[in-house]
Amino acid sequence: MLSCKEVSLLISRSYDARLTWRQRLAVRLHLLVCEACRRFTEQMRFLRRAGRAFADRQRDSASNGLSADARDHIRRTLRGQD
Numbered sequence: 001m002l003s004c005k006e007v008s009l010l011i012s013r014s015y016d017a018r019l020t021w022r023q024r025l026a027v028r029l030h031l032l033v034c035e036a037c038r039r040f041t042e043q044m045r046f047l048r049r050a051g052r053a054f055a056d057r058q059r060d061s062a063s064n065g066l067s068a069d070a071r072d073h074i075r076r077t078l079r080g081q082d
């Protein structure tokens with residue numbers, strides 16, 4: 001059975017590259033019995049989602065300083081004037 005250190009490395013690596021089926025199986029088996037690694041996995045997912053949401057928000061506000069909703073509203077209004 002993999003150690004917690006090996007599992008956390010594989011979980012981190014899985015976000016950059018696909019693990020082999022043996023590695024995925026070993027991680028799953030470990031997660032079945034290890035509460036700490038399950039918590040680590042949930043925290044990694046949360047951080048990735050939060051990071052992506054932050055990057056999306058930054059991208060939206062970087063374009064002309066307008067939110068996606070504001071740009072969409074302007075686009076619809078201009079189209080209506082055609």
Ligand SMILES: [Zn+2]
Pocket residue numbers: 003004005007030034035036037
């Ligand atoms: Zn563990």
